[in-house]
Amino acid sequence: MSDPTIYAQHIRIWYGTPAGPVRAVDDVSFSIQNGEILGLVGESGSGKSTIGRGLLGLLPPGSVMDGELAFKGEDLLALDQKERFKRRGRDLAMIFQEPLTRLNPLMRVSEHFTETLRTHFPKISDAEVEKRSLDVLQVIGIPPSRWKAYPHEFSGGMRQRIMIALALVLRPAFVVADEPTTALDVLVEAQIIRILRDLAEQFDTALLLITHNLGIIAEACDRVAVMYAGKIVEIGDARDVFSDPQHPYTQELLRSTITLTTDGLHSIPGAPPDLIDPPSGCHFHPRCPKAMAHCAVAEPPVRNKRGGKPEPGTTDVACWINQLADVPEDARGPLERGEISVADEA
Ligand SMILES: Nc1ncnc2c1ncn2[C@@H]1O[C@H](COP(=O)(O)OP(=O)(O)O)[C@@H](O)[C@H]1O
Numbered sequence: 450m451s452d453p454t455i456y457a458q459h460i461r462i463w464y465g466t467p468a469g470p471v472r473a474v475d476d477v478s479f480s481i482q483n484g485e486i487l488g489l490v491g492e493s494g495s496g497k498s499t500i501g502r503g504l505l506g507l508l509p510p511g512s513v514m515d516g517e518l519a520f521k522g523e524d525l526l527a528l529d530q531k532e533r534f535k536r537r538g539r540d541l542a543m544i545f546q547e548p549l550t551r552l553n554p555l556m557r558v559s560e561h562f563t564e565t566l567r568t569h570f571p572k573i574s575d576a577e578v579e580k581r582s583l584d585v586l587q588v589i590g591i592p593p594s595r596w597k598a599y600p601h602e603f604s605g606g607m608r609q610r611i612m613i614a615l616a617l618v619l620r621p622a623f624v625v626a627d628e629p630t631t632a633l634d635v636l637v638e639a640q641i642i643r644i645l646r647d648l649a650e651q652f653d654t655a656l657l658l659i660t661h662n663l664g665i666i667a668e669a670c671d672r673v674a675v676m677y678a679g680k681i682v683e684i685g686d687a688r689d690v691f692s693d694p695q696h697p698y699t700q701e702l703l704r705s706t707i708t709l710t711t712d713g714l715h716s717i718p719g720a721p722p723d724l725i726d727p728p729s730g731c732h733f734h735p736r737c738p739k740a741m742a743h744c745a746v747a748e749p750p751v752r753n754k755r756g757g758k759p760e761p762g763t764t765d766v767a768c769w770i771n772q773l774a775d776v777p778e779d780a781r782g783p784l785e786r787g788e789i790s791v792a793d794e795a
């Protein structure tokens with residue numbers, strides 16, 4: 450098998466702050482094959498955008514990233530800034546959340562595409578710019594008659610499509626879409642998701658689709674990674690994870706989605722932890738309905754469902770329940786929570 454488009458191993462990303470380092474991404478591993486869509490889901494603040502930006506080399510000053518990151522077998526972290534910049538756009542692209550703030554209101558659609566293409570291919574002719582751009586715009590459902598229009602002449606959904614087309618006109622092999630549909634209504638959202646799926650298929654693009662919406666994952670993704678407090682707690686085939694969720698956090702997330710449409714919102718009790726001083730053991734243990742005594746003291750490694758080594762094609766999960774054989778017998782009882790609730794009330 451050829452190298453995956455993205456191979457990320459033991460990625461850690463910390464932000465320096467006056468209060469101490471924020472461990473936004475804490476030992477995360479995954480890979481994405483070409484043509485594959487990996488969904489990344491989790492509560493706000495769990496580190497999703499940080500992963501997306503880290504993969505593209507777009508972290509702010511003061512942040513530190515380590516681990517192993519390869520694009521089609523090439524070590525990305527070994528590249529200098531200039532080489533990294535060259536890769537960005539051409540090989541690796543990002544679709545952001547707020548389209549209007551990213552399109553220049555004074556520039557026509559045609560000018561946006563010309564600028565994007567010329568940055569990476571300085572010698573490209575006007576005719577070639579127009580041809581390549583209109584090809585992508587057509588896939589995305591924007592007719593050639595709008596080529597000279599300005600951003601304000603489009604609806605929010607159309608502008609988001611233009612943003613996507615701008616990211617894709619360079620035919621990147623890898624795209625990060627960070628909550629690309631949050632600002633859109635449900636119908637437009639469905640269209641955008643369909644477009645992304647078509648693109649992954651037609652151009653063999655690998656896609657990391659970041660969202661807090663499980664419906665989008667179910668609709669669009671081949672695989673899903675569930676993030677909690679800087680860690681991937683479960684990753685696997687989307688259908689498998691949805692039909693047979695392993696991690697108690699995934700189970701709670703799915704429960705909150707289901708009840709949203711039935712009898713009101715079931716929110717997961719408690720709040721996501723402080724990533725400057727995350728909980729000991731499993732980061733989820735203070736909120737976990739199934740926590741054992743062991744969960745508060747030891748961090749569960751990533752294993753397949755049956756506690757064995759992760760292998761391609763398995764659903765992997767970081768939870769002691771799946772590796773009970775490795776939990777000392779006297780630490781399998783339910784976690785004593787008396788002190789935690791006192792601390793919460795204080
Ligand atoms: N530039 C930054 N400086 C310091 N902390 C940050 C910065 N950006 C994000 N964080 C923190 O990192 C954690 C993860 O944030 P983020 O990746 O944006 O999560 P998500 O996209 O899942 O909502 C949060 O605790 C957030 O407050």
Ligand SMILES: [Mg+2]
Pocket residue numbers: 497498499
């Ligand atoms: Mg985010």
